[in-house]
Amino acid sequence: MNTYLFDFDGTLVDSMPTYVSVMLRILDENSIPYDSGIVKVITPLGYVGTAKYYVGLGVPMTQEEIIAKMNEYAFYEYAHRIPAKKNVIEVVRALKNRGDSLHVLTASPHLTLDPCLKRLGIYDLFENVWSCEDFGTTKADPEIYRMAAQKIGRPVNEIIFLDDNYNADLTAKEAGMIVCGVYDDSSKEYTDDIRAITDRYITDFSELL
Numbered sequence: 001m002n003t004y005l006f007d008f009d010g011t012l013v014d015s016m017p018t019y020v021s022v023m024l025r026i027l028d029e030n031s032i033p034y035d036s037g038i039v040k041v042i043t044p045l046g047y048v049g050t051a052k053y054y055v056g057l058g059v060p061m062t063q064e065e066i067i068a069k070m071n072e073y074a075f076y077e078y079a080h081r082i083p084a085k086k087n088v089i090e091v092v093r094a095l096k097n098r099g100d101s102l103h104v105l106t107a108s109p110h111l112t113l114d115p116c117l118k119r120l121g122i123y124d125l126f127e128n129v130w131s132c133e134d135f136g137t138t139k140a141d142p143e144i145y146r147m148a149a150q151k152i153g154r155p156v157n158e159i160i161f162l163d164d165n166y167n168a169d170l171t172a173k174e175a176g177m178i179v180c181g182v183y184d185d186s187s188k189e190y191t192d193d194i195r196a197i198t199d200r201y202i203t204d205f206s207e208l209l
Helices: 016-029 038-057 063-080 088-097 110-119 143-152 166-175 185-197
Strands: 003-006 101-106 128-131 159-163 178-182 200-202
Touching: 003 143, 016 038, 016 063, 016 185, 038 063, 038 166, 038 185, 063 110, 088 101, 101 110, 101 143, 110 128, 128 143, 143 159, 143 166, 159 166, 166 178, 166 185, 178 185, 185 200
Parallel strands: 003 101, 003 159, 101 128, 159 178, 178 200
Antiparallel strands: none
16 A cells, blocks of 8 residues: 655646746736746745745735735635646545545645535535645655654555745755655756656656556
8 A cells, every 4th residue: 555645736636837827917916026936936935934934025915915916816716716636536535445645735725725625526525625735835845744644553654745936845854754756847847857856747647667
């Protein structure tokens, strides 16, 4: 039996264009300059971590106001439109049927995470569906992976973590997890970087079988 800890955005669902655009829209509306590298930085932070980061960049809003605005922009897309990535639903069901232990850890809030997984019909396949908000920290903190392992009840070095983001993969590796990089169009420029720091790399979920 394998124990899997899946990222959500860009790993299970094809949501990175929405996830990123929601965050960058806040900067655009407030005329805050940025370059393409910011996507790599904010993706593992989630809405709470990104809101804090944005305040530091000079966005003239409180963290709470920024988070509320991101949730407003994102909710409809996640609840009604965002699809699973290719072969994800079939593979997750197959892993569950063979007895593997499946869990989710994402920077997305439950407000968008839960409705999306339920609409896709796979929410109940996971033993735990966690947002960073459940841990009070972000995926840029190695401790979140150790806390997740403790809650799962398995040694951290026996859990396979899957994520499309370089920084999250790197941090999970530092925490001691087995890390599998996942291809996503949004992070294709970092493919070689991700391959270099992970134990495995997949371009399609069917490779897990």
